[in-house]
Amino acid sequence: MIHTENLSKTYMMGDVEVQALRAVDLEIKDGEFIAIIGPSGSGKSTLLNLIGCLDTPTSGAVFIDGIDTGKLSENGLAEIRREKIGFIFQQFNLIHTLNALENVALPMFFAGVGRETRIKRADELLAKVGLGDRMYHKPSELSGGQQQRVAIARALSNDPEVVIGDEPTGNVDTETGNAIMGILKGLNRDGRTIIVVTHDAEIAAYAGRTKRMRDGRVLD
Amino acid sequence: MRDKFLLAFRSIRERKARSILTVLGIAVGIAAIVSLMSVGYGMEEAITGELTGMADMISVMPGEIRGAHSYIEKGSFTDRDVSDLQRIGGIKEISAMTYDAAEVEYRNENVPIFVFGGDTKELEGFYVEPVGLKEGRWLRENDYKACVIGDRVANDFFDEVIHVNDKLVINSDKFIVVGVFEKGDMLYSNDVDSNIFLTLRAAKEVLQTDEIKYIIVRVYKIEEAERVAEEIEEVINDNHGLDDFAMAMTMGSMIEMMDDIFNIIQGVLVGIAAIALIVASIGIMNTMLMSVMERTHEIGVMKAIGAKSRDVLSLFLLESSIVSLVGGVTGCVVGVIVAKVLSFLGSTASGLEIAAIVKPEVLLAGIAVAVIVGVLSGFYPARKASRMSPVEAVRYG
Numbered sequence: 335m336i337h338t339e340n341l342s343k344t345y346m347m348g349d350v351e352v353q354a355l356r357a358v359d360l361e362i363k364d365g366e367f368i369a370i371i372g373p374s375g376s377g378k379s380t381l382l383n384l385i386g387c388l389d390t391p392t393s394g395a396v397f398i399d400g401i402d403t404g405k406l407s408e409n410g411l412a413e414i415r416r417e418k419i420g421f422i423f424q425q426f427n428l429i430h431t432l433n434a435l436e437n438v439a440l441p442m443f444f445a446g447v448g449r450e451t452r453i454k455r456a457d458e459l460l461a462k463v464g465l466g467d468r469m470y471h472k473p474s475e476l477s478g479g480q481q482q483r484v485a486i487a488r489a490l491s492n493d494p495e496v497v498i499g500d501e502p503t504g505n506v507d508t509e510t511g512n513a514i515m516g517i518l519k520g521l522n523r524d525g526r527t528i529i530v531v532t533h534d535a536e537i538a539a540y541a542g543r544t545k546r547m548r549d550g551r552v553l554d
Numbered sequence: 555m556r557d558k559f560l561l562a563f564r565s566i567r568e569r570k571a572r573s574i575l576t577v578l579g580i581a582v583g584i585a586a587i588v589s590l591m592s593v594g595y596g597m598e599e600a601i602t603g604e605l606t607g608m609a610d611m612i613s614v615m616p617g618e619i620r621g622a623h624s625y626i627e628k629g630s631f632t633d634r635d636v637s638d639l640q641r642i643g644g645i646k647e648i649s650a651m652t653y654d655a656a657e658v659e660y661r662n663e664n665v666p667i668f669v670f671g672g673d674t675k676e677l678e679g680f681y682v683e684p685v686g687l688k689e690g691r692w693l694r695e696n697d698y699k700a701c702v703i704g705d706r707v708a709n710d711f712f713d714e715v716i717h718v719n720d721k722l723v724i725n726s727d728k729f730i731v732v733g734v735f736e737k738g739d740m741l742y743s744n745d746v747d748s749n750i751f752l753t754l755r756a757a758k759e760v761l762q763t764d765e766i767k768y769i770i771v772r773v774y775k776i777e778e779a780e781r782v783a784e785e786i787e788e789v790i791n792d793n794h795g796l797d798d799f800a801m802a803m804t805m806g807s808m809i810e811m812m813d814d815i816f817n818i819i820q821g822v823l824v825g826i827a828a829i830a831l832i833v834a835s836i837g838i839m840n841t842m843l844m845s846v847m848e849r850t851h852e853i854g855v856m857k858a859i860g861a862k863s864r865d866v867l868s869l870f871l872l873e874s875s876i877v878s879l880v881g882g883v884t885g886c887v888v889g890v891i892v893a894k895v896l897s898f899l900g901s902t903a904s905g906l907e908i909a910a911i912v913k914p915e916v917l918l919a920g921i922a923v924a925v926i927v928g929v930l931s932g933f934y935p936a937r938k939a940s941r942m943s944p945v946e947a948v949r950y951g
């Protein structure tokens with residue numbers, strides 16, 4: 335289970351304070367599929383980055399399975415990102431020098447998984463997202479939708495309980511977007527917690543619960 | 555560990571253009587250090603080599619050298635001086651020479667030229683062996699009206715070029731040219747290029763003198779040269795009843811006189827090395843900083859999917875070491891080639907035989923500089939990026 339307490343993030347733009355997130359209390363249950371929608375600049379990405387331990391809050395806390403992540407060391411946070419969470423970016427963010435298989439295997443490499451296991455599992459994951467025939471392609475040789483599917487496979491690499499997507503369908507066409515949401519829905523059915531940010535009400539409809547954000551707050 | 559190496563190699567290979575540029579950036583600096591040092595050492599060696607080849611020689615002159623360039627003649631030696639020298643122990647050879655300016659005529663042109671006469675064997679060892687003859691042969695002891703001329707005498711002094719078998723008139727005596735010297739290099743051009751060489755007998759006759767102006771002595775043991783030189787001065791000064799008539803100079807003392815020059819050469823060498831080192835280091839830092847900094851985004855992504863700062867750092871450190879090592883080795887190879895070319899061009903231009911000397915410690919130092927500077931300047935931006943929050947690093951670029 336994930337929950338936030340009084341979670342706030344303030345950015346400094348020169349002398350101006352930007353309150354990207356204002357005292358957010360949010361609870362996400364295990365196995366839930368939640369969509370967060372809201373206008374641009376409302377703080378959706380900021381919230382996801384904090385939940386995903388990619389950033390640290392200005393005040394407040396994020397608890398993952400009862401652990402206060404603010405109390406963890408750098409390495410402790412890296413471990414959470416590696417083992418408990420799979421993050422999917424709008425821009426895919428694959429390593430462009432590595433092929434699909436190696437990209438998917440990379441989180442396992444950092445987790446110290448042996449070479450053979452890594453390749454076997456990456457192979458399976460790519461097949462699962464429908465890219466069994468594109469394993470040795472570089473990101474530059476793949477379409478946006480294919481790259482996002484590699485990114486999903488990479489997010490699943492260390493078998494995390496939570497998958498977080500920050501507008502995972504933002505850079506692909508509607509049809510591909512639906513396919514990607516279909517994959518996420520399937521992951522949810524397998525018992526994983528899915529948190530997705532989107533602009534698109536149709537996409538949000540895949541989720542079991544939808545939360546709206548405005549001006550750094552989560553609305554009821 | 556093996557996986558890490560594979561990953562580092564992958565990253566280097568896939569970023570081919572960047573990697574090649576980085577390697578070149580490092581190699582250029584290292585090549586500069588290696589080539590300049592090697593040519594520098596070669597030059598130093600060439601000059602000391604020439605001098606130590608003549609270290610068993612003592613020059614004896616009737617006069618003294620005052621200051622750097624002026625020589626004051628106090629008279630001349632006699633045959634008795636020469637025969638008295640034979641009593642001194644440790645002497646291998648004595649060669650008495652005479653010289654003076656003479657009027658030389660060739661095809662109705664008159665030019666004053668220095669005429670040298672001496673023991674033909676001694677002159678041969680002293681001049682012909684190092685300089686070489688371009689045409690004809692060297693003088694023989696029983697030659698009489700024969701002469702060998704320097705390069706400038708043959709080519710520059712007269713309107714027409716002089717060859718073997720041409721005839722010269724020296725102080726109204728006819729001589730036949732039996733040989734022409736090659737052009738002497740830096741050390742010999744003064745002594746050879748603008749002179750005419752005769753047998754001692756012919757020189758004495760044509761210059762109408764019995765005066766001996768120059769004696770060259772060779773010793774058996776170089777370490778005895780100083781003692782022999784002192785004895786030579788004593789013997790000749792005794793003969794002439796003067797305290798400081800003769801001056802006997804060992805090559806060793808001439809080399810000492812040139813110490814200043816060597817100090818300057820050394821200073822220049824050290825200066826060049828220091829400049830090359832600084833330029834190389836700045837170049838390496840620049841290329842390495844750039845190539846790691848532009849990968850801040852990649853570092854962010856690695857951290858976002860669970861890499862620890864340590865994982866990222868060790869990966870980049872490995873990559874920097876490989877690139878720096880390849881750059882360093884490439885730089886050494888290029889540096890050695892450049893040094894060879896430079897020393898070849900230098901030899902052709904100066905006439906002095908310069909062979910670049912590639913010292914292993916210079917190569918090792920070059921590689922060490924490449925790796926140390928390369929890795930440190932790769933480490934700095936990698937550490938900076940790995941300490942950013944993943945979001946911050948991913949945003950980058």
Ligand SMILES: Nc1ncnc2c1ncn2[C@@H]1O[C@H](COP(=O)(O)OP(=O)(O)OP(=O)(O)O)[C@@H](O)[C@H]1O
Binds near residue numbers: 354372377381
């Ligand atoms: N690194 C940053 N420095 C300064 N301000 C920032 C930074 N990141 C975000 N902000 C500001 O914080 C606010 C929330 O940004 P955030 O990216 O969370 O919005 P969002 O809801 O994800 O918007 P979008 O739908 O456009 O992605 C915005 O006003 C944004 O300008």
Ligand SMILES: [Mg+2]
Binds near residue numbers: 380500
């Ligand atoms: Mg956003």
